[in-house]
Amino acid sequence: MIDGRPIFRATMAKNRVKILLRFCRFDNIATRDERLKEDKLAPVRDLWVMFLAQLRACYTPGGSLSVDGQLIPTRGRCNFRQYIPSKPGKYGLRIFWCYDSDTVYPLNGEVYLGRQSQAAGVGRNTSPICNLVKRLVQPWINTGRTITTGVQTSLVGTIRRNKKEIPQELQSDPYRPEQSSIFCFDRQITLVSYVPKKRDAMILLSTLHHDKAIDNEKKNKPEIILYYNEIKGGVDRMDQMVQTYSCKRKTKHWPMTFFFNMIVGAVAAFVVWTIKKSTMERKETSSSTVIFVTIGF
Known part of the structure; x- marks a missing residue:
């Protein structure tokens, strides 16, 4: 607080x-105890x-959307905390975001809670990640957008190599030369x-691309x-923007860690303000042009 930005000290x-x-x-x-039996996110569910x-x-997305995961670092006690060694924080709460690929506006989000009861919206006999992604993009299915699955919806994304449906020829092989590619086509799907x-x-799999373009x-x-x-990497960009004006404080209570991360709302507000400002400037420029022409004649 002492060496922070003056506006923060002036506020409170x-x-x-x-x-x-x-x-x-x-x-x-x-x-809370009763709700926790059905929903692991009960302490912050209503706010979320x-x-x-x-x-x-507050926002209508463009034609390209992406889905990616964010890890909120925390060492606090939490029964759905994730361990991802490739992330800087390694331990934390994992949120999957659906966002506009062009502006990084967060459109929809869901916390990965692992397995829990049917009442909380996650089945025990189906893939939690698969269902989670479907719920995230559901509002924009059949709208002609590309998601980085479906009628009037294109899909572009990576696939794990351990999937049994992937032909052996496409797997990693020491005899395949570097920077080489193998394509497979099945109706509207390209692998x-x-x-x-x-x-x-x-x-990678795509329903948007249909040739061997290199x-x-x-x-x-x-x-x-x-x-x-x-189009990927939007969550990383969002994290970078959030960290610039971070309000996070050290805490072992995961609901507070979760609350601090809601500063992503400031990113959303900034995107809306930027678009609004740009629209107003274009209108002003257009009006000035009309007046200039009128005066000239």
Whole structure:
């Protein structure tokens, strides 16, 4: 607080912030234990639902959407905390976001809770991740958008190599040359296997691409991979923007960690403001042009 931005110190005193955080709660503690039996996210569920409703109500996405995961670092006790060694924080709460690929506006989000009862919306006999992604993109199915699955909806994404449906020829092979590609086509589906380096293979599926287009200037990468790389990474960009003005505080209570991460709403507000400002500037420019022409005549 002392060496932070002046506007933060002017808004509220440090001790006042500590008092508010100490008594900050997001649900009725008297009924929490009962709700936790059906919903692991019960301590912040109501706040989360209202937050997502506002995100969807304030923005109409473009033609390209993406789904990616965000890890909120925390070491606090939580029975759905994830361990992802490739992430800087390694331990944390995992949120899957559906966002606009062009503006990084968060449209819909869902916390990965693992297995829980049917009442909370996650079945025990189906793939939790598969169902989660379907729920995230459901509002934009049949709208002509591309999601990075379906009628009037295109899909572009990576596939794990251990899937039994993938032909053996597309798997990693020490004899396959670097920067080589193998394509498979089945009606409207294209499958490509690209070798970025020896003994490795990237496998992607697309319903948007239907040929063997390759960019020779970019390590012979297929157009599918170039498209995928271009629209992915939005969550990383969102994290970077959030960290610039982070309000996070050290805490072992995961609901507070979750609440601090809701500053992504500031990113959404910034996107809306930027688009609104750009629209107004275009209108002003257009009006000025009309007046100039009129005066000229």
